[in-house]
Amino acid sequence: MSDRTDIDPLALEEQVCFALSVAARSVVAVYRPLLEPMGLTHPQYLVMLALWQHAPLSVRRLSKLLQLDPGTLSPLLKRLEAIGYLRRERDHTDERSLAITLTPEGRKLRDRAEQIPPAVVRRLGIPPADLRTLHAALTQVIAAARPH
Template structure:
């Protein structure tokens, strides 16, 4: 490994994150299949189990997704009877996403997913908690770094 090459693929955090993300999502697939959920759908359900009755806008923000990306996920969950989409009585343009009884009941089956994944990944709880803490710091730093650079106004 050439530590002097700043462009070496194995030195790129973006590469490691992309590969890790694909690998972790693939490890979730067989665990989520019996629940009838894809990984993105599982994330939507986690957000709704935490706080039911969210607007599509709030749900999208929670998941760090554009509403146009979250909307098809919600539609698929509605098609299988796990959620309902309703127009807000306060704002005709806003959609409220709520769990159905079936969606709430699915939580009881999903409660085993974290322990199953801990076992599948072969890592300790402390290791995964540390990784999660680090990744949340990295997300915050990356979001801050992606903010537009303020432009200087030229005095008249």
């Protein structure tokens, strides 16, 4: 067992950013075969999750929920609209704002998507309690890394 003071502070395997980056890519890879039959990419799935929970949403509100700038969000919304899962319409209360609503097909897709979380848990083989602990830790990291 080596003494922790002997560890190089710039060693790749010691970097939180490296572990987070590899973990993110690896988890997204687990989702990919589950989402492909639905015609969704992982970022599109995140949009759909937000809409299933909160629709209708303004683009501004959706952008805040997903922590994505509107310029990144816009192509995702256009693609989801093109495949028939959502509609972008002018907000009736504020013509300057776009309201995002689910189509009947987009609402129906939720039934299929309910199978994804348990499939991911099975594939990862990590107990749900450990995943909740990980989620809490990552949420703490996200909050700490936000500009003040």
